[in-house]
Amino acid sequence: MFAPSRHIGTMAKAKRKFVCQQCGTVSSRWQGQCEDCGEWNSIVEEAGETVFSARHDLQNGGRAITLVSLDSAVELPPRTSTGIAEFDRALGGGIVTGSATLIGGDPGIGKSTLLLQAAARIASRGLSVAYISGEEAADQVRLRAQRLGLGNAPVMLASATSVRDILTTLGEGPPPALLIIDSIQTMHSDLIEGAPGTVSQVRASSQELIKFAKQRGTALILVGHVTKDGSIAGPRVLEHMVDTVLAFEGERSHQYRILRAVKNRFGGTDEIGVFAMVAEGLEEVANPSALFLTNRDETVTGATVFPALEGTRPVLVEIQALVVRLSSGATPRRAVVGWDSGRLAMILAVLEARCGLSFSTCEVYLNVAGGYRLSDPAADLAVAAALISAMSERPVPADIVLFGEIALSSEIRPVAHSPLRLREAAKLGFTRAFIPASAADGVKGIAVSGFRTLAGLVDQMLGRG
Helix, strand or coil, rough: CCCCCCCCCCCCCCCCCEEEEECCCCCCCCCEEEECCCCCEEEEEEECCCEEEECCCHHHHHHHHCCCCCCCCCCCCCCCCCCCCHHHHHHHHCCCCCCCEEEEECCCCHHHHHHHHHHHHHHHCCCCEEEEECCCCHHHHHHHHHHHCCCCCEEEEECCCCCHHHHHHHHHCCCCCCEEEEEECEEECCCCCCCCHHHHHHHEEEEEEEEHHHCCCEEEEEECCCCCCCCCCCCHHHHHCCEEEEEEECCCCCEEEEEEEEEEEECCCCEEEEEEEEECEEEEEECHHHCCCCCCCCCCCCCEEEEEEEECEEEEEEEEEEEECCCCCCCEEEEEEECHHHHHHHHHHHHHHHCHHHHHCEEEEEEEEEEECCCCCCHHHHHHHHHHHHHHHHCCCCCEEECCCEECCCECCCCHHHHHHHHHHCCCCCCCEEEHHCCCCECCEEEEEEECCCHHHHHHHCCCC
């Protein structure tokens, strides 16, 4: 008898695998709760890959690839403007040819409306655009286009969910300049078992669509669903596969929407585009600072203005605080909208431990006006000033802006791009600024007061010393 060659493989039984539909974690058995993300009843059995037991030497038998120098004179891929300046800003200057973009947001936030408007403007310039909807019939999309005044736009429209059908149709002629898939969770590939929306189907469908876009030079935009915590549904690998990830934020009860770049291989991150939802669709907001500032009365307490920085764009927002003293022994509430509740607890602790103010018997409510969400640590000083104003019932003058990061030692630390923040404040009519002492250089048209510690700001506002 001859011994079998070690290069001859044997087919083994397919392994069973269970995949979490929220985070993509793979396990060998079913369980009620995912150990990684903590989600309940999200683990589903999916068909495992057949195991091939052959051992091969991977150093031979492959196809040689071409290596080029980093400084090679290669023409960079061109960008295509969407015709919507705020959309282009979030993308870093426009859509790159052959790129893949993922845009996610809550239901009804305006994702399909924005993409339909962009598709119509690009198509009106003579470029071919294909809009594939897996959630709506073609007539439904056409009705929305007529409501938005885009009924005559030369956009190629179809309703389909099969990736094979889509790519077969698009491969018959010249590839479109832009391909929009709404949404990726409705697509399915017949190469993979499983229902549309499962982790394996989302991954396989995205891979095939992105491969088509890279090979044919088509700009691809995928619409993604989001989970209840606001993150894009499906496997995290989907966000790694695409070139750009955009998050469409905002409350459905508010008029304003923010398009935020979370990842961008062709531009900077943290850029935002601001839109207002009106009857005719989404309108661009050229001066977003005017949206988030209210016409404050000089006698209103607990309101301050903070120059936030989103990428290269400064945006002035109003921070509102309300402090209510309790007469009973009930546990005081801490309610926050638009900011980190943990950071509010830290600011309150510094005010009590370092500045001699007591909030232990007070309910504290903090709100960022206009539905805006802050993540900039430079907002610490404006939040602290709003709390001091609300507690002491002394209003902050309406011509003052504040920014600075507060340390646990009560030190006020400098923040990035102070001149840019101050210039935006001066442009909108503010004449004074309370900022960290180490960054108190100032700009023309605005008087600067620098503070080294939070206690110094408390003394200034309460008239101590």
